[in-house]
Every structure is written in structure tokens, then in C-alpha cells.
Amino acid sequence: MKSFEERLKEKASERRKALSAEQRAPRQSVASPRPATRATVQERPVQRSAERSVEPMAAATREGQATTSKDQGTSKKDASKMPKLSRSLKVTVFILLFVFTMSVGAMIGYGVFGDRPAFEVFNPQTWKHMLDLVFASGK
Numbered sequence: 001m002k003s004f005e006e007r008l009k010e011k012a013s014e015r016r017k018a019l020s021a022e023q024r025a026p027r028q029s030v031a032s033p034r035p036a037t038r039a040t041v042q043e044r045p046v047q048r049s050a051e052r053s054v055e056p057m058a059a060a061t062r063e064g065q066a067t068t069s070k071d072q073g074t075s076k077k078d079a080s081k082m083p084k085l086s087r088s089l090k091v092t093v094f095i096l097l098f099v100f101t102m103s104v105g106a107m108i109g110y111g112v113f114g115d116r117p118a119f120e121v122f123n124p125q126t127w128k129h130m131l132d133l134v135f136a137s138g139k
Helices: 004-024 054-071 076-080 087-113 118-122 124-135
Strands: none
Touching: 087 118, 118 124
16 A cells, blocks of 8 residues: 555656646637636646645645635635734634623523522622632531
């Protein structure tokens, strides 16, 4: 059984052979659905080492994903138009959602499962009583 590296080198050499055959054949001008500025895997220069041969395969995978996203009605161009949130805003939103979720969870636990008023969970006396129960010495 061939190792992964051997199969990778084999695929890279097959791609090089196919690319060199395409370069020898005269090109016909056929209108492509893609813009002329975007290079396809076949139009990329031949890469000689096994490490570099992974790049065209990864690019082919990315292009395959791009075509499936176009089938779903969204494209990469549409996604790039969406505004990007700064890291600090993302952290702030995460912290606020975390606090909100923990508060709702505490209210549900105390109010529904404990048969007590739900907003009593925010009373400092309630927390003092719980901590006394947890850390009380068992004399």
C-alpha cells in the first residue's frame, strides 16, 4: 500500500503531465463564466516539490466549495461585502451573552426547580445563605 506522500507525489506528477499537455495544445478562445483575472488550478505555474503540490489541490477544494456556495445562492463576493466586527466588539458581545445566559439559567434553576421567586436569585442574602450551606463545617 502506498503512503500518503507517495500518492501525493503521484498526483502532483499527473497534474504536471496534464498541465504540460495543455500548454502544448493550442488554446481556443472560449468565453468562460469566471472572470479573466481569476486563475484556475490548470493555469497556475507548475510546482516542483511535493510540499508545494499540496497548494493546487487545496485551491481546487476551495474552488469546489465556492461553487457549492454559489449553488446555495451566496457567493464569496457577497460574504466579503458583509461588515467585519472588531475583536473587542466580539469579546464584548460574547461576555454579555454569557452573563445573560448564566442569569437566565440561575433564574430557571432557582425559580422553577427550587419553587422560589425567580428574581430572588439576584438577592445577595440568597447567595450568602447558599455559600454558608456549602462551606459550613459539619460539626
